[in-house]
Amino acid sequence: MISDHDMIRAWTQVLTLSKLEAGQTVTVLTSASTHPQTLQTAVIAASGMGAIVNRLDLPPVNGDLAHSRDPLAYLGTTPLTGNRAAIAMLKESDLVLDLMTLLFSPEQHEILQAGTKILLAVEPPEILARLVPTEADRSRVRAAAARIEKAKEMHIVSDAGTDLRCALGEFPVISEYGYVDEPGRWDHWPSGFALTWPDERRTNGTIVLDRGDIILPQKSYVAEPVRLTMKEGYCVAIEGGVDAALLRDYMASFNDPEAYAMSHIGWGLQPRARWSTLALYDRERTIGMDARAYEGNFLCSLGPNNEAGGSRNTACHIDIPIRNCTVRLDGEDMVTRGVVQDGFGRALA
Ligand code: FE
Numbered sequence: 001m002i003s004d005h006d007m008i009r010a011w012t013q014v015l016t017l018s019k020l021e022a023g024q025t026v027t028v029l030t031s032a033s034t035h036p037q038t039l040q041t042a043v044i045a046a047s048g049m050g051a052i053v054n055r056l057d058l059p060p061v062n063g064d065l066a067h068s069r070d071p072l073a074y075l076g077t078t079p080l081t082g083n084r085a086a087i088a089m090l091k092e093s094d095l096v097l098d099l100m101t102l103l104f105s106p107e108q109h110e111i112l113q114a115g116t117k118i119l120l121a122v123e124p125p126e127i128l129a130r131l132v133p134t135e136a137d138r139s140r141v142r143a144a145a146a147r148i149e150k151a152k153e154m155h156i157v158s159d160a161g162t163d164l165r166c167a168l169g170e171f172p173v174i175s176e177y178g179y180v181d182e183p184g185r186w187d188h189w190p191s192g193f194a195l196t197w198p199d200e201r202r203t204n205g206t207i208v209l210d211r212g213d214i215i216l217p218q219k220s221y222v223a224e225p226v227r228l229t230m231k232e233g234y235c236v237a238i239e240g241g242v243d244a245a246l247l248r249d250y251m252a253s254f255n256d257p258e259a260y261a262m263s264h265i266g267w268g269l270q271p272r273a274r275w276s277t278l279a280l281y282d283r284e285r286t287i288g289m290d291a292r293a294y295e296g297n298f299l300c301s302l303g304p305n306n307e308a309g310g311s312r313n314t315a316c317h318i319d320i321p322i323r324n325c326t327v328r329l330d331g332e333d334m335v336t337r338g339v340v341q342d343g344f345g346r347a348l349a
Pocket of ligand 1: 264301317318319
């Protein structure tokens, strides 16, 4: 557990980095799963900085459709869908603290277009406090994003058998560093990674999850290798043992061919996030941001690209952070066997 004082201090750091000013309007978006301490300390911190603070509590949706309680396990409709009054309240706010998991949706896009900032924060308080963002996180992630922006191809290889090529340039590059310092910006506390989406139908090769690699939202470490065959932007085969069978069955439950499309790709840059943390947590107590952000992972995913401006809008989303990969942009190593080559962090050790 963590003290209210430490959480208020963490919120104050995030809100200061997010350039919250006295007199601005903050709306805290909550639902049935919102952590009470995260909510209370957000309200105290924002109020202490002189903001006008509202709370908007909405009933949960998709509970009958999702196969797990993970808020990222079923995308699509949100409590804002068709809710014009709620959308109007959020658009009138300078900053929305999303303690509900709004996720990318047409409504979120509309709110951001109005200049409102949105910061998602749903990990439990002690994870938020451990991974509270810094300006250094932002600099490092922005530098990686700038490198992706110039690249035409991402090529990922590993000793385990991964050999994947993704053409780049069609979709924007996203920097996730955990705070919202520009109007209309969305981010997720905690984070620390840069990502983009490959060009439509231009991902080819093989992704091999080795023993110990993580699948989300399963939140499990695979016990034996899983081989994903990617052809023209889609996963056409998932082979291996029981972990592969579990993934195949889960994805089949969505009955949606678009679930198998290549989604975002990038690498982790957060030295305070750990590969091993997921092993310590009950599955329903975390959404697995340590796994998504740990330094030197290759994070790839299957599912939608609407969050990048594409047209794919599937409810299924699988995130796969992989260890010990070499990630190259146009032939130049960005990550070598799981070590980021940017002069920071573990590369210096
Ligand atoms: Fe994802």
